[in-house]
Amino acid sequence: MSDKDHHRKRKAEREALREELLEAQFELRTLQHGSVLLLISGNDFAGKAEIIHSFYEWLDNRYLNTRAFALPKGVERRMPRLWRYWRTLPPTGELGFYLGSWYHQPLMRLSRGQMSIPRFTAQMQQVLRFERLLNDEGIILVKIWLHLTDDQQGKHQRIDPALLKQTVAMREWGDFSAADYEKVREGARLMTELTSTQGAPWIRVPAADPHERDQRIGQIVLEAMRQRLACEPAPRPVYGWQPAQRDYLGQLDYSLALDKDDYQAQLETWQTRLRELIQHPRFARRSLLLVFEGSDAAGKGGTIRRITQCLDPRILRVHGTSAPTDEERRMPYLWRFWRRIPAPGNVVVFDRSYYGRVLVERVEGFCEAPDWQRAYGEINDFEQQLSDRGTLVIKFWLAITEEEQLKRFKAREESPVKRYKLTEEDWRNRERWPDYAQAMNDMVEHCSTRQAPWHLIPAENKRYARIQALRIVCETLTDALKEH
């Protein structure tokens, strides 16, 4: 076949693929079935930039989300490893391309002998849980490994200065000899073995011929989109999930109370203590996440205020959690909380939180059983990642009895100050009291981890509850700042 024909043939192939890709992209946007995220890894001279450009050329680039991650720097190094990837996920109906994904740094450190195989394996386990969550949230992951043999790579370096310039700009690996690359390939073999799953397979793509390379990857993306379009992501049943056997709420002593003077005295003591602790130099390297849950009118707001009163507004953020915005609905449910985690030296308070997934969303049927059943593990992972980076996660459930709630609702109806806090919904929720109680018990059972246990506080007496919360925050901080 003459060069001309050869060229014409390739052009035709490219055009044909483009039509199919555009059609699939269009349907993905209309159906809002989920999204596709492509991770592109591998040899530095395999033309990662060109691949992205092909997609920019093929697809409607207003709905392509390309992100390229260099080694973490600045605040990124002091936040959980997956934070920056969480923040940039593609919204439902769109495509994402990650260069230098969560695989890059571990693989680099492994192949440079800076990380042991067991540690590498452990990190890959965390990655697998993360990718499983993305799958369950409707994101199809495709992981591409671009392969070049040494001499192909040498050829690239020799013959194509323009490509070289381009790829140099895209270097992720720095100056690597052929021997180094051999180590990388070894590491990559281990990595792909450990992390190839049905929902997020690794696909090895020969990168020597740019046309073949891009056609192949285009086909892969097309299949992924079609797989997504074929059916609405169906929640996978969670096996062996057990409801709580204990009634944690029932075992609380609701008679606990504090009289006014005692309260005033203790309030002063603990608030002064908290003020000191937060200003402790060592806190600058830690951070604090306070989660407040509890039935309506349990006194969350008042308790939160007694704590925030001690804090410099500059390091404090209070987030009330209500229904997600439409931007948030197009992301995995944890996204809006990942967005709000505290930076080092800061304090974030959630007045209601991501636990809504296993409380209101479960009880009101906003998500299906498998969704809230898997959430317990996902939430534990989330909190684990936070505490691994020095964030203290302290969780409070303020518990009141059904009768007490009724009293407080009635009081609210009278009080002009509190009238606004009472809605129709609050009355509706009351009818579901037993369901909420069960959900709450399950939550405590499954999410009371060593690093972030649940603190159940009988709040029949507001003064008692406020002091308890303050005391627990102070004591947790004291321990944490003592350490190392």
Add this chain to the structure above:
Amino acid sequence: MSDKDHHRKRKAEREALREELLEAQFELRTLQHGSVLLLISGNDFAGKAEIIHSFYEWLDNRYLNTRAFALPKGVERRMPRLWRYWRTLPPTGELGFYLGSWYHQPLMRLSRGQMSIPRFTAQMQQVLRFERLLNDEGIILVKIWLHLTDDQQGKHQRIDPALLKQTVAMREWGDFSAADYEKVREGARLMTELTSTQGAPWIRVPAADPHERDQRIGQIVLEAMRQRLACEPAPRPVYGWQPAQRDYLGQLDYSLALDKDDYQAQLETWQTRLRELIQHPRFARRSLLLVFEGSDAAGKGGTIRRITQCLDPRILRVHGTSAPTDEERRMPYLWRFWRRIPAPGNVVVFDRSYYGRVLVERVEGFCEAPDWQRAYGEINDFEQQLSDRGTLVIKFWLAITEEEQLKRFKAREESPVKRYKLTEEDWRNRERWPDYAQAMNDMVEHCSTRQAPWHLIPAENKRYARIQALRIVCETLTDALKEH
């Protein structure tokens, strides 16, 4: 009056105020009439933190947006001065509190003799335009200056170690002697004279007595909210606005064209040039914002791709501008673009942009005449601030004739690849061609500034248009990187 009565009286006052504040806050949220932003400045020992805490105690703190700004650091220092304030504005229906607002740094530098009065005055002019925009977008600004006499300040420092500890944490001014504070007061007098406006007044509040101080500020916020509630923010007529007298579109030569070979040759030349320019070390300190506007089917997408092909995806972001999300609707219209401006060394491309305000929003009547009439000046301010920080703003209008558009629409209907780009709306817009032409001419007339002129490119011939755009980008970059 006995201490006890005195105390009781104050408690009653506080409670009464709280009721009114809560009621107003509730209505503000329900009516979504706009928002109130409070700037708190002044003496370091006046208890800024306590004031915030009072509001946390009084109001539903899920809808309070407190932000405290230290002196800019890291990337903040390389972005426009107002960028970090833009990003954190309170959404419609909510309250915002800024500590260390856009007044802090200029005043500090002025009173330390690090900034001349003329320069200070110029900055205040910019601030006035910014605040006027916020007003017009429905945000009421209240600017509090907390005042203490020297001996009051001394007294505070002496008698209240807890307050001192708290305020030390809140120090904005560092170690200032009484003499220094005198200079600050002088500067503050000038500042408040220059920037007190009807929509954003400065109010001097004596801070010696915490109770009086907080009651006073509470009252001020209450009045502000009521003022906002009293009436939907009515657009202020813009005086002396003139439509364009020239027909810029009519004067273009639509016959300009390039043949295929010429195009291929030039494409290669300019793309290589662009690749080199972007990798120029000096570009790391600059950034590039490309704005593409033009009638439907003018070829924006294709032209953008010819440019992005030369860029490392790591420094590139392409944003398609369509209808704002509900999060964006609760913010001033420029907010979603401030969010997306390029960091140093980066390139951002807007496929349609903030000019939608004076194009589609004007023509389709999504905003009222005063709104789009004031937008020209607001947009010029925006671009001015970008170029002051080293961002090159390059704006393209791709122009085609009505006939050519019809041809392309028909072609799109046939082509499977382009079918998806054609919507009912595109046909509707065609009927408004003259309106869009007028709007476009007005835009060119009012927004072709020295630092960011409009480039009108006849795009009847796509090849010609693409090369023109590439050439202009390269030439602008070349000049910019030569400079200084």
